[in-house]
Amino acid sequence: MVKEFNCEMVQKNRKPPSAAKIDAPGAPKRRGRPRAYVPDVALGKALDLFRRDGFAATSLDDLSAATGMNRPSLYGAFGDKRELYIKSYQRYRDEARAAMVDIFRAEAPLRERLARIYAIALDIYLSGDTGPRGCFTVMTAGSEAVSDPDIRAMVVEGLTELDKAFSICFRLAKERGELPDSADGTALAHLASATIHTIAIRARARVPRKELEAIVNGALDVICAAR
């Protein structure tokens, strides 16, 4: 049974901000025993695990083994399992955003811009040593988002951020005359997001990249011919 998170109780028993004070770049010399890990790479390893197995199927022992940190260090650095999941998700979003943001506004023609976005998305979704990792937003929507309001809020934000990026992309295309003014930019953006979602899901089911690319190309044919 998934417990609803009782925010009041939980927060009362938790130290205020605590966990994971990342060292400022202008190193003011930390005091005690030095860390045996690099918080950033440890968070990356945790993200890998969560993306592969999901929240419930990932144990703290797994995370401990993958990060090389023992359990108390994990708590000290990132808080409990849920906090670590949230931080992992934020990290995922930051990476995905960084990989795509420039392309949405690039000078290239619409179709090329979109094609590059989908190529990067496929890279993200199909990567992974043990199998395709899919889209963390989509996976989180399917699992934790229903019962955990905070996580749900982040997922909704992730979904709408993508919608908006596509919207801006299509508005730009209309200004550049690549799409007629009559085209419904919002509807096209939702279709573009939907195409992202469908390839993320199919990637998880190990549908080969060639097929996913064919789906993307078909979608781009329809979207770029909108009137």
Next chain:
Amino acid sequence: MVKEFNCEMVQKNRKPPSAAKIDAPGAPKRRGRPRAYVPDVALGKALDLFRRDGFAATSLDDLSAATGMNRPSLYGAFGDKRELYIKSYQRYRDEARAAMVDIFRAEAPLRERLARIYAIALDIYLSGDTGPRGCFTVMTAGSEAVSDPDIRAMVVEGLTELDKAFSICFRLAKERGELPDSADGTALAHLASATIHTIAIRARARVPRKELEAIVNGALDVICAAR
């Protein structure tokens, strides 16, 4: 850590077909102590739980409580947790198919047929006492499909079944002159499936029905205007 299912070993230790012999309709009188449960409704309860919490976060105790069957009865009727999950998924697919199959081939005009499909999909995805249950195929793709080949095969089958249903729907529309011959039925089918997937995901994130309907309407505008 999610264990890969070792089919050989597992199947070797398991009684041949065993579990869940559903009573034939022409009741030949069962022999021993009568069941205190109706297998079909118990399976429905199990499906509800799995849809809400996913495989990993649903315990046998939860299932036992929800079905009213104690653990040994669960095993006797459905096998272990994984088998129960698989049977639940098959049940879900059967129900979804039954709810939609007639509409795909109905005489109504294309847009109306599609609108009715999406209305039913939204009913399925938004229903649930404790929150929207989403699409079980999508949720399973996000979780178990990567590591479990059998489950993955069922998920792929579910995805392609929907693609094919939409394909047939669009072929019919072309025959009826509702779409030009030049329209790419396969691409449109994938877009239609993508729209199903995106509303399933957003439903899980508690996006309200009105917004989902707006997304559907926008998608139908584009799809039905294809040339």
Next chain:
DNA sequence: CCGATATTATTCGAGACAGTACAAAAATCA
């Protein structure tokens, strides 16, 4: 009525789980 059969109910056990307590270790500051 008695035996066979099939289900239920109780209980157990070995292991995994999340989270914490505590002492040892390694660095800085004085």
Next chain:
DNA sequence: TGATTTTTGTACTGTCTCGAATAATATCGG
């Protein structure tokens, strides 16, 4: 050097987990 601070490593707790073993119960065939 010695005191302080922070992290590490080990061990522990109580709970939950799945699956199975056992015994009690209820129906049917004869």
